[in-house]
Amino acid sequence: xxxxxxxxxxxxxxxxxxxxxxxxxxxxxxxxxxxxxxxxxxxxxxxxxxxxxxxxxxxxxxxxxxxxxxxxxxxxxxxxxxxxxxxxxxxxxxxxxxxxxxxxxxxxxxxxxxxxxxxxxxxxxxxxxxxxxxxxxxxxxxxxxxxxxxxxxxxxxxxxxxxxxxxxxxxxxxxxxxxxxxxxxxxxxxxxxxxxxxxxxxxxxxxxxxxxxxxxxxxxxxxxxxxxxxxxxxxxxxxxxxxxxxxxxxxxxxxxxxxxxxxxxxxxxxxxxxxxxxxxxxxxxxxxxxxxxxxxxxxxxxxxxxxxxxxxxxxxxxxxxxxxxxxxxxxxxxxxxxxxxxxxxxxxxxxxxxxxx
Numbered sequence: 001x002x003x004x005x006x007x008x009x010x011x012x013x014x015x016x017x018x019x020x021x022x023x024x025x026x027x028x029x030x031x032x033x034x035x036x037x038x039x040x041x042x043x044x045x046x047x048x049x050x051x052x053x054x055x056x057x058x059x060x061x062x063x064x065x066x067x068x069x070x071x072x073x074x075x076x077x078x079x080x081x082x083x084x085x086x087x088x089x090x091x092x093x094x095x096x097x098x099x100x101x102x103x104x105x106x107x108x109x110x111x112x113x114x115x116x117x118x119x120x121x122x123x124x125x126x127x128x129x130x131x132x133x134x135x136x137x138x139x140x141x142x143x144x145x146x147x148x149x150x151x152x153x154x155x156x157x158x159x160x161x162x163x164x165x166x167x168x169x170x171x172x173x174x175x176x177x178x179x180x181x182x183x184x185x186x187x188x189x190x191x192x193x194x195x196x197x198x199x200x201x202x203x204x205x206x207x208x209x210x211x212x213x214x215x216x217x218x219x220x221x222x223x224x225x226x227x228x229x230x231x232x233x234x235x236x237x238x239x240x241x242x243x244x245x246x247x248x249x250x251x252x253x254x255x256x257x258x259x260x261x262x263x264x265x266x267x268x269x270x271x272x273x274x275x276x277x278x279x280x281x282x283x284x285x286x287x288x289x290x291x292x293x294x295x296x297x298x299x300x301x302x303x304x305x306x307x308x309x310x311x312x313x314x315x316x317x318x319x320x321x322x323x324x325x326x327x328x329x330x331x332x333x334x335x336x337x338x339x340x341x342x343x344x345x346x347x348x349x350x351x352x353x354x355x356x357x
Contacts, residue, residue: 008111009174016106016108020036030241031180032160032177034177035159035160035162036173037155038170039153039154039156039168041151044147048140056088056091056137056141059087059096063083066089066099069089069126072127073125073126073127077124085104086102088120088138088141089138090137097126098134100123101120101122102119102120110152118146119146119154120146120156156170180241184196184239185246189290192248192250192251192286193251194247202226202230202233204255205229206223208279209222209223210226217311217344244297245260246260246261248286248290257278258276258290260287261294262298262304271298272308273308273309291325295325299353304353306352307353308348310335312335312344312345313332319347319349327350328349330348330349330350331347332346333348
């Protein structure tokens with residue numbers, strides 16, 4: 001079990017690398033996970049045998065030799081190996097084959113005490129020397145050096161290989177993850193084709209987002225121009241892995257008449273239901289048919305444990321949609337319209353989904 005609670009880990013990250021918390025997943029590539037890790041050094045000793053033919057030490061040679069190895073691993077790291085921090089390296093016959101920085105991250109409060117925090121950063125091994133245990137030995141020795149220099153903790157920043165560092169006792173204290181982009185979705189129901197929206201749907205979408213009857217009880221603004229709808233569609237990420245919000249197309253006519261589905265809210269662990277439908281198509285059961293199909297599609301691929309929907313209290317049609325989907329009233333709230341208009345009293349509906357249901 002980790003020595004660090006989620007709150008403790010987040011607090012430490014906020015002190016050492018505050019930008020991690022403020023940036024969130026900005027700049028991350030889809031499908032990546034980045035961990036912040038920590039190791040208490042009080043009792044740390046290097047546990048690993050040295051690979052044959054490899055020596056280790058702080059680099060003190062010509063910078064070009066070190067930079068050549070760094071660029072062979074990650075060209076963007078070269079700017080960090082400029083002499084401000086010592087570079088600890090592994091050598092084979094005098095050639096740099098693995099490297100890291102020995103960093104001083106200052107003193108911070110950890111578990112109620114001031115502690116000196118360092119770290120082994122920008123760890124890399126030249127491709128032809130990988131899978132020999134050289135990089136892990138390098139980090140292990142670097143960690144031991146930090147302890148000898150009086151550091152209380154060693155911190156690993158933004159790593160995508162937490163299991164590798166865990167071999168030395170490092171623990172994840174905070175994790176950022178950006179799932180891979182999902183594939184385009186196309187679902188057929190008895191009467192509808194459900195698909196991702198595209199910018200060229202702007203005119204069709206305007207028929208409901210520009211209709212006061214439709215937007216009366218929602219928190220998005222009433223659109224007055226098709227061009228603004230297009231900008232909104234162009235700014236969306238239709239392949240967001242946590243968002244399955246699809247257009248509703250009538251099979252009989254090919255018309256796009258609405259949109260909706262479910263969106264995962266990781267901070268609350270729920271899938272949130274949403275939908276909009278052209279007013280001239282109300283009363284035909286299209287929304288229930290579409291959203292039920294989207295839920296089934298997602299549940300066949302990902303865990304869907306809790307469904308939740310929030311609707312304006314006076315929006316009786318929308319309340320009936322949620323009830324037909326099996327959700328039950330669990331509370332009251334309110335939401336403000338995006339256009340700064342009135343604050344609407346609202347109701348919260350929820351359903352806990354049984355596995356395999």
